[in-house]
Amino acid sequence: MHESGLARDIVRRAVREAEGCRGARVLALHIVMGTETYVDREALALGIDAASQGTLAEGATVHFTEGSGSGVVLESIQVGEV
Numbered sequence: 001m002h003e004s005g006l007a008r009d010i011v012r013r014a015v016r017e018a019e020g021c022r023g024a025r026v027l028a029l030h031i032v033m034g035t036e037t038y039v040d041r042e043a044l045a046l047g048i049d050a051a052s053q054g055t056l057a058e059g060a061t062v063h064f065t066e067g068s069g070s071g072v073v074l075e076s077i078q079v080g081e082v
Contacts, residue, residue: 002038002039007047008047008051010051010074011057014057018057024056025081026056027078027080028062028063028077029048029057031044033064034067035069041064044072
């Protein structure tokens with residue numbers, strides 16, 4: 001499933017960012033999905049939930065917005081105290 005690999009990459013990037021902020025965990029992920037993408041939004045959200053288990057991103061809220069093109073981009077993350 002394409003979404004599971006994409007989900008792992010998104011979680012890995014978010015965790016790396018949170019690790020740079022001492023004592024922080026990922027509270028939210030903000031993802032832009034192109035209108036022409038073939039990625040299933042629900043499958044991606046489930047993949048992110050699964051990939052984040054046991055990481056600093058576990059329990060993070062996933063927010064999707066629509067963008068142009070066919071890409072999927074982790075636009076930003078929100079971090080907070082553990």
